[in-house]
Amino acid sequence: MKNVKYLLLVGIFAIATLSFTSAIQDEWVVPAKYKTMKNPTDAKDSENIALGKSLYAKQCSSCHGKKGWGDGSKAKEMKGDLGDFSSKKTQGDTDGELYYKITFGRNDMPAFDKKIASEEDRWLVVNFLRTLAK
Ligand code: HEC
Numbered sequence: 001m002k003n004v005k006y007l008l009l010v011g012i013f014a015i016a017t018l019s020f021t022s023a024i025q026d027e028w029v030v031p032a033k034y035k036t037m038k039n040p041t042d043a044k045d046s047e048n049i050a051l052g053k054s055l056y057a058k059q060c061s062s063c064h065g066k067k068g069w070g071d072g073s074k075a076k077e078m079k080g081d082l083g084d085f086s087s088k089k090t091q092g093d094t095d096g097e098l099y100y101k102i103t104f105g106r107n108d109m110p111a112f113d114k115k116i117a118s119e120e121d122r123w124l125v126v127n128f129l130r131t132l133a134k
Contacts, residue, residue, distance in 0.1 A: 037096030043127040052128030
């Protein structure tokens with residue numbers, strides 16, 4: 001009987017731990033349609049990059065930090081993994097995946113489909129994220 005109670009406790013603890021960690025750090029699920037979506041803008045154009053940079057400064061850096069290291073002034077209040085935009089992990093995303101994350105958000109990451117209403121502008125932010133690679 002004692003053993004059963006013990007096992008039950010261990011089981012409950014394991015489930016609680018698992019759901020807690022998976023809620024915080026599970027991978028984003030990006031629909032295939034977005035993963036392979038083609039960036040319609042010219043990522044090399046310097047005017048485009050300047051526009052993306054100013055959008056980033058206004059809309060993203062308060063949480064993600066100036067260089068995308070996840071160290072903005074509001075970062076400490078955020079739940080979830082802000083990521084590091086200079087890292088291989090974030091840079092390994094396709095443009096479409098980044099576009100999806102910016103457009104729809106999740107948890108504490110806001111959706112920008114209305115705040116940056118122009119699709120083109122959201123692609124320009126993606127282009128700017130590429131300049132943050134290490
Ligand atoms: C209010 C704070 C906040 C703002 C503003 C914000 N984000 Fe986020 N972002 C988050 C949080 C929190 C997460 C982690 C969400 C999760 O996984 O639960 C995140 C996750 C991300 C991710 C996924 C992590 C990775 O490395 O792939 C990307 C990409 C991203 N944000 C880009 C942006 C961009 C671009 C902007 C501006 C248009 C922006 N975010 C604005 C809080 C913010």
